[in-house]
Amino acid sequence: MIEPKSRGGRPRSEQAREAVLHAVDDLLLEVGYAALTMKGIAERAGVGRQTVYRWWSTKAEIIFEASVADAEEELTVPPARTPLAGISAYLEALVRFLTHSPAGIAYRTLLAAAQHDPAVAQLIASRDVLGASAQAVLDRTIPGLAAPDQVAARLIGPAFYWIMSGRDSTELDIRELAESFLQSVQVRA
Amino acid sequence: MIEPKSRGGRPRSEQAREAVLHAVDDLLLEVGYAALTMKGIAERAGVGRQTVYRWWSTKAEIIFEASVADAEEELTVPPARTPLAGISAYLEALVRFLTHSPAGIAYRTLLAAAQHDPAVAQLIASRDVLGASAQAVLDRTIPGLAAPDQVAARLIGPAFYWIMSGRDSTELDIRELAESFLQSVQVRA
Amino acid sequence: MIEPKSRGGRPRSEQAREAVLHAVDDLLLEVGYAALTMKGIAERAGVGRQTVYRWWSTKAEIIFEASVADAEEELTVPPARTPLAGISAYLEALVRFLTHSPAGIAYRTLLAAAQHDPAVAQLIASRDVLGASAQAVLDRTIPGLAAPDQVAARLIGPAFYWIMSGRDSTELDIRELAESFLQSVQVRA
Amino acid sequence: MIEPKSRGGRPRSEQAREAVLHAVDDLLLEVGYAALTMKGIAERAGVGRQTVYRWWSTKAEIIFEASVADAEEELTVPPARTPLAGISAYLEALVRFLTHSPAGIAYRTLLAAAQHDPAVAQLIASRDVLGASAQAVLDRTIPGLAAPDQVAARLIGPAFYWIMSGRDSTELDIRELAESFLQSVQVRA
DNA sequence: GCATAAGCGAGACGGTACGTCAGGTCTTACG
DNA sequence: CGTAAGACCTGACGTACCGTCTCGCTTATGC
Numbered sequence: 001m002i003e004p005k006s007r008g009g010r011p012r013s014e015q016a017r018e019a020v021l022h023a024v025d026d027l028l029l030e031v032g033y034a035a036l037t038m039k040g041i042a043e044r045a046g047v048g049r050q051t052v053y054r055w056w057s058t059k060a061e062i063i064f065e066a067s068v069a070d071a072e073e074e075l076t077v078p079p080a081r082t083p084l085a086g087i088s089a090y091l092e093a094l095v096r097f098l099t100h101s102p103a104g105i106a107y108r109t110l111l112a113a114a115q116h117d118p119a120v121a122q123l124i125a126s127r128d129v130l131g132a133s134a135q136a137v138l139d140r141t142i143p144g145l146a147a148p149d150q151v152a153a154r155l156i157g158p159a160f161y162w163i164m165s166g167r168d169s170t171e172l173d174i175r176e177l178a179e180s181f182l183q184s185v186q187v188r189a
Numbered sequence: 190m191i192e193p194k195s196r197g198g199r200p201r202s203e204q205a206r207e208a209v210l211h212a213v214d215d216l217l218l219e220v221g222y223a224a225l226t227m228k229g230i231a232e233r234a235g236v237g238r239q240t241v242y243r244w245w246s247t248k249a250e251i252i253f254e255a256s257v258a259d260a261e262e263e264l265t266v267p268p269a270r271t272p273l274a275g276i277s278a279y280l281e282a283l284v285r286f287l288t289h290s291p292a293g294i295a296y297r298t299l300l301a302a303a304q305h306d307p308a309v310a311q312l313i314a315s316r317d318v319l320g321a322s323a324q325a326v327l328d329r330t331i332p333g334l335a336a337p338d339q340v341a342a343r344l345i346g347p348a349f350y351w352i353m354s355g356r357d358s359t360e361l362d363i364r365e366l367a368e369s370f371l372q373s374v375q376v377r378a
Numbered sequence: 379m380i381e382p383k384s385r386g387g388r389p390r391s392e393q394a395r396e397a398v399l400h401a402v403d404d405l406l407l408e409v410g411y412a413a414l415t416m417k418g419i420a421e422r423a424g425v426g427r428q429t430v431y432r433w434w435s436t437k438a439e440i441i442f443e444a445s446v447a448d449a450e451e452e453l454t455v456p457p458a459r460t461p462l463a464g465i466s467a468y469l470e471a472l473v474r475f476l477t478h479s480p481a482g483i484a485y486r487t488l489l490a491a492a493q494h495d496p497a498v499a500q501l502i503a504s505r506d507v508l509g510a511s512a513q514a515v516l517d518r519t520i521p522g523l524a525a526p527d528q529v530a531a532r533l534i535g536p537a538f539y540w541i542m543s544g545r546d547s548t549e550l551d552i553r554e555l556a557e558s559f560l561q562s563v564q565v566r567a
Numbered sequence: 568m569i570e571p572k573s574r575g576g577r578p579r580s581e582q583a584r585e586a587v588l589h590a591v592d593d594l595l596l597e598v599g600y601a602a603l604t605m606k607g608i609a610e611r612a613g614v615g616r617q618t619v620y621r622w623w624s625t626k627a628e629i630i631f632e633a634s635v636a637d638a639e640e641e642l643t644v645p646p647a648r649t650p651l652a653g654i655s656a657y658l659e660a661l662v663r664f665l666t667h668s669p670a671g672i673a674y675r676t677l678l679a680a681a682q683h684d685p686a687v688a689q690l691i692a693s694r695d696v697l698g699a700s701a702q703a704v705l706d707r708t709i710p711g712l713a714a715p716d717q718v719a720a721r722l723i724g725p726a727f728y729w730i731m732s733g734r735d736s737t738e739l740d741i742r743e744l745a746e747s748f749l750q751s752v753q754v755r756a
Numbered sequence: 757g758c759a760t761a762a763g764c765g766a767g768a769c770g771g772t773a774c775g776t777c778a779g780g781t782c783t784t785a786c787g
Numbered sequence: 788c789g790t791a792a793g794a795c796c797t798g799a800c801g802t803a804c805c806g807t808c809t810c811g812c813t814t815a816t817g818c
Contacts, residue, residue: 008816009762016764033305039804048765053806112301114355116222121355130354150347150362154369157346158339164353165319166303166310173339180343184373198793199783205795228773237796242775387788388787394790411683417778426791431780490679492733494600499733508732528725528740532747535724536717542731543697544681544688551717558721562751576767577809583769606799615770620801759818769808775800782795787788 012055019045020052021066028063029102033109036063060113060120063106068127070103075133083141087155087178090137094130095159099169108164130156142185155181201244208234209241210255217252218291222298249302249309252295257316259292264322272330276344276367279326283319284348288358297353319345331374344370390433397423398430399444406441407480411487414441438491438498441484446505448481453511461519465533465556468515472508473537477547486542508534520563533559579622586612587619588633595630596669600676627680627687630673635694637670642700650708654722654745657704661697662726666736675731697723709752722748 023045027036036059042049056062074097080086097104107129114121134152138145145151162172212234216225225248231238245251263286269275286293296318303310323341327334334340351361401423405414414437420427434440452475458464475482485507492499512530516523523529540550590612594603603626609616623629641664647653664671674696681688701719705712712718729739 007762008760010764010814011762013764013814034302037804038806042765046765048763049767050807051764054763108304111353112304115297115301115353125355128354147362147365149356150351150365153351153356154347154366157348157350158343159346160353161346161349162339162342164300164304164349165317166314167338167342173336176336176339177343180373184369197785197791199795201794202783226773227775231796235796237794238798239776240795243794388790389788391790415778416780420791424791426789427779427793428781429790432789486682489731490682493675493679493731503733506732525740525743527734528729528743531729531734532725532744535726535728536720537724538728538731539724540717540720542678542682542727543695544692545716545720551714554714554717555721558751562747575765575811577769578767580769604799605801609770613770615768615772617771617802618769621768757818760816762813762815764811764813766810767808768810769806771805772803773805774803777798777800779797779799780795781797782793784792784794786790786792 013051016045016047016051017055019047020056020062023047024059024062024066025102028106028109033059033063033113058119060110060117060123063110064123064127067103067106068129070101071097071107071129072133074101074103075129077137079140083182084178086137086141087182088174090134090155091159091174091177094133094156095163095169095172095174098160098163130160145185151185154184202240205234205236205240206244208236209245209251212236213248213251213255214291217295217298222248222252222302247308249299249306249312252299253312253316256292256295257318259290260286260296260318261322263290263292264318266326268329272371273367275326275330276371277363279323279344280348280363280367283322283345284352284358284361284363287349287352319349334374340374343373391429394423394425394429395433397425398434398440401425402437402440402444403480406484406487411437411441411491436497438488438495438501441488442501442505445481445484446507448479449475449485449507450511452479452481453507455515457518461560462556464515464519465559466552468512468533469537469552469556472511472534473541473547473550473552476538476541508538523563529563532562580618583612583614583618584622586614587623587629590614591626591629591633592669595673595676600626600630600680625686627677627684627690630677631690631694634670634673635696637668638664638674638696639700641668641670642696644704646707650749651745653704653708654748655741657701657722658726658741658744661700661723662730662736662739662741665727665730697727712752718752721751 020041023041024036027040027044031040038052038059039049041059041062042052045052052062056065075093077086077089077093080089098108107124110120110124114124131149131152134155135148138148138152138155158177159172159174163169209230212230213225216229216233220229227241227248228238230248230251231241234241241251245254264282266275266278266282269278287297296313299309299313303313320338320341323344324337327337327341327344347366348361348363352358398419401419402414405418405422409418416430416437417427419437419440420430423430430440434443453471455464455467455471458467476486485502488498488502492502509527509530512533513526516526516530516533536555537550537552541547587608590608591603594607594611598607605619605626606616608626608629609619612619619629623632642660644653644656644660647656665675674691677687677691681691698716698719701722702715705715705718705722725744726739726741730736
């Protein structure tokens, strides 16, 4: 890819870019998605409103850029000695991500917005952090699966639904989830 | 329970109540949740703005009241001859509900809003249509389950995640989902 | 005059009428004319809103009915020994009325409203308390004046303007006003 | 006086300012003070509501700014050859102003509002167009008066009361008013 | 080394929805 | 049939944020 190679003009301020991303991180935790406004972001970042609009069209885009890197890191788990340990560790990470990580809260927020905003839906589809992380674990644990997408959904889905529907994550029996999943896979293999 | 028995005053207009609920039904499909405004609802319903605020605090409450009855009906499936047929039929109904039913689209919208609005979260928790419908099917198909909530999550979760993450519902292999679920239950029984 | 002789039904409640007039008296002092509302009057009087509208069209009418009797009484001064004493006493009463009497404040309020509301203008013209009171004093003091209306205006006007334009009434030299007025009348007689 | 010298930002739109003032001028004549709303002003001016509120707090402030310059001009009369001619000319101008000039109607409106709104009272006291115009005439006609404020009130008051109380201005004998005033001044001098 | 060009913070612009309030009308049950 | 209560529709209130614009200024490139 070739740089656009500007023919002069002041270059984009990296300082402003980071100030915006940090402002969004902070504000998302402080006031929540609904009360997050472009105006508020600009003021918190100490940046002109036009500067925000110049580089991002919507608040969803900013949240996405601010959280996707963290999300990928947090959902990466090291290889484990047994399938059960690997799957359990992944589910632990998934639950922790969705319930306690700022990036995970941002993800839930975006996924929520995607339900009624096609632009956001396309945005999160363009970098499917949850699916990709599950895929990585499955490839390592049970190579050569057919319909890997659907298997990943069977892995992620129960915990995902539990949390999205507002249930208490500490009452979730992750070990049982991991065992059921593995048995449903192995029996059919 | 005794009626509050008002001591005079004009009674609430049932006509206004229904006009508002229908207006929300219509507008939700036409313009979507984000562009759904209290002002717009009142105007579409031919009702005063104050009248809307008098009976509902937020648009989420109106959507909930407008869709919960439909939701319960659409998620009820008749008894089937075999467990596989019963589970499959339920999953079919679930997918159809979440993707094509106005009430289901309303439900996704509310669940999305609940991610960053505790009031909405409490509202949908107060009448858990998805969980209750799954529970009904499970009671009939595999009586005496331990941890029925978590089993319901294993039933609902995969399809739920598939759809919420924006994947194409026609590419979902429901038969395979039902078989995996039943085997994971039966093997462990 | 014949009573309308109602053909049955509950008669008008004198109690409700007085409650409304007292409520207006009180509220006018407490919150002022601008913040005086039909709704507020009804609630303060413990009376139905419809009952207020049934008997008075506007808040100006209620204020008028509530204050005109008091106004006439307060602007009546006893005969004095000399013209100067009579005129001075009248001007004292006028200033006190316009600045300190609830009825006088109500009058200023109505006169203000009359500037942009023909209905109110007609209402206060129908019972010209200020002009009538001045006329009474002039008839007694200097009988047989030509153009009594305009002379009354010369008597009332200076103090009236002083107060309406917001000047401090304690800085008004009433004695000087009375002397000037009498001299302007006598010289020309 | 130094300009506030803003440190950046789009400058105030003179076009918007004038559009608002003209809209108020027009609407005051068309619909009157009571039916004059901030919303209506903004719409008529083709201006955002916020823009109106940014520069003026109340409709009284707008009316004041829209009319004070006209008022001062209309109440200025050229020097006359005799005191009687000068005073008469001033009273003519005063009556014409209060009854036929848009600025004068605006002034009556403000003076009315001032009776129950201290903010408006202070506003019109801050630039006392009536008093100042009378003062100017008196200084020229009868220099060296004691208590010039009260003398001005004696000059303005009778005509002012006549008009404010709703009487017909064509029935006012201005020549007689002027003569009475001069005699009351000269006799005492 | 000076013109050109784009990015910057600030803040006013025309809009629109917010949630509240009062207006004036109506529909109840009660007396 | 008058009354108190209170729901009804209407529409203005003053505020917040939208996304755009216009300032003066800064910071690069390229002639």
